[in-house]
Amino acid sequence: MSLSHALLGLLAIEPASGYELSKEFERDLGRYAWQAGHTSVYPELIRLAEQGLVEVTHEGARRSRTYAVTDKGREELREWLLSPWGQGVVRNEQVLRLFLLEALEPNETVTALRGVVEHAEGRMSELRALREKRDVEPPEGLDVLGQLASEYGLRQYQALRDWALWAIEHVNKRQGSTDSGSPRQP
Amino acid sequence: MSLSHALLGLLAIEPASGYELSKEFERDLGRYAWQAGHTSVYPELIRLAEQGLVEVTHEGARRSRTYAVTDKGREELREWLLSPWGQGVVRNEQVLRLFLLEALEPNETVTALRGVVEHAEGRMSELRALREKRDVEPPEGLDVLGQLASEYGLRQYQALRDWALWAIEHVNKRQGSTDSGSPRQP
DNA sequence: TATGCCATGTAAAAAGTTACATGATTCC
DNA sequence: GGAATCATGTAACTTTTTACATGGCATA
Structure with a gap:
């Protein structure tokens, strides 16, 4: 266990x-x-x-x-x-949702993916703020995880955001332009 | 559930x-x-x-x-x-291990992190090979996850590898040079 | 005909969640 | 004195894992 x-x-x-x-x-x-x-x-x-x-x-x-x-x-x-890296327990409800997004209509999939992008960016700025704050007042108590964890989280969300952006393109491409929104905002 | x-x-x-x-x-x-x-x-x-x-x-x-x-x-x-993105169930044994690595001696931590890098790179080439194979013979059966999932996995492992490399530097820096291995192999 | 994979299940045990419960200390 | 938070627990229920079990079909 x-x-x-x-x-x-x-x-x-x-x-x-x-x-x-x-x-x-x-x-x-x-x-x-x-x-x-x-x-x-x-x-x-x-x-x-x-x-x-x-x-x-x-x-x-x-x-x-x-x-x-x-x-x-x-x-x-x-x-x-x-011990060597085996398969270990994996259970992540949000990642599960990502993987099943395809079950939606393509334009709903894209809408949901846009939500993912926003969510990831929100979390990223939270983590950045936390990191800056950490530089001022050093950690205390059971916060030893703080440095490695926040960096891990940041990179994790960055990868998630980039993937979601890629997935939006991917779904749109596969679909022609059934998309509801405007394609690429410069 | x-x-x-x-x-x-x-x-x-x-x-x-x-x-x-x-x-x-x-x-x-x-x-x-x-x-x-x-x-x-x-x-x-x-x-x-x-x-x-x-x-x-x-x-x-x-x-x-x-x-x-x-x-x-x-x-x-x-x-x-x-539905909106809530906290959802999260349970990942390998990520847990990463977070607890600091409980080891610093040089053992670095050794373990090097293992992570190798593992991630191994999985990345597996995924790349799978993706190329997929381009030749198109998917069949319940493999609709294939495209989004393999791209997600690839980016995930990429981020993990990069984080582990960063963490090695981080631990070394915090530690002076108690490191067992050779620092930066060109 | 035997080996291996396809395909489905049951039952007991372990792990995790939800609801309930309660006392101690601090802060207003 | 009352609310909030600290701090720990129990009991019932749900979910997951482990162990066991079995029949069908292909192919060597």
């Missing part, structure tokens, strides 16, 4: 509470890599602790418990990270 | 049997967008048929049943495809 590895990885980067880990799964990590709700995280932390892969290192205010990986956990994580 | 939409979408592109649909979930679709085993597909087709979203249009050899979307199913699909 990848949730356990995600937890081991996050805790290896920095010890954290279940609450903090859950937040991380809603931010960058959840957006690009792996989602998990707090109702999965807490029981899983308990299981990992039972297996000796993590341990509680600190109990703080509001009953909070800070976990850290043990040596055994770090070894397990290392093996997983260095 | 996205599995139902995936099935509606595939069947809207072209009627198919559960077997053919399952194969598609193991190819392009499973690699980039959504995985599903045949043990999920068959029961789901039955549920969709009960709801009147798909129907059996043909029974062929070896007890095979060809399904097609109904008008109701097509409408359901259309609504889903044209």
Whole structure:
């Protein structure tokens, strides 16, 4: 199960509470890599602790418990990270939508693809803004993902936008000019 | 649930049997967008048929049943495809690994990133070869995904490769030269 | 006639989601 | 004192995976 590895990885980067880990799964990590709700995280932390892969290192205010990986956990994580690239779990609802867009009428496909372009560009400027802000106030807490993740996201959305633009051309070409909009705005 | 939409979408592109649909979930679709085993597909087709979203249009050899979307199913699909871009399910084991690479020692991180570059380049040439082959013998069967998907995949892997190269530089820079390999091979 | 792929399923177990629940601390 | 957020959990339900099972057709 990848949730356990995600937890081991996050805790290896920095010890954290279940609450903090859950937040991380809603931010960058959840957006690009792996989602998990707090109702999965807490029981899983308990299981990992039972297996000796993590341990509680600190109990703080509001009953909070800070976990850290043990040596055994770090070894397990290392093996997983260095294991050869197999097929792994892939599940992405938005990419699924992209792939099925062809089931629509061609002009609706193009409309949807234009939506993709806009969405991607919106996310790109968000990420750029975030990166600039990061240069001013350096990261804190469980934000170690920030630099690699935001760069990855930026390039990801760039590729998505370019692909969508290409796909619009492709669909139009295949179709003659059944297109609803104006062809190429200079 | 996205599995139902995936099935509606595939069947809207072209009627198919559960077997053919399952194969598609193991190819392009499973690699980039959504995985599903045949043990999920068959029961789901039955549920969709009960709801009147798909129907059996043909029974062929070896007890095979060809399904097609109904008008109701097509409408359901259309609504889903044209609905606004929300957060959707995201789960990608390999991307998760990328994000957690920092938990390794810096030189191991770089080693792993070099593996990513190689993997991405390998997949890219596979996809290019496939695309050239496609130009000779045109697609057949449930391969309508082929053109958009292979282009998407290509750009995806290109972005991944470029990101990994950038990340190697980034990690090295942050680290001084604790790197194990030779820096920049011309 | 045996091997391999086509083609479909069931049942149990594991994983993940949704709904519900509750106490602690801070900030207004 | 009340609202918001921190922080953790349980239980029921849904979805997915794993293991098992079986018959049909082609071809060597």
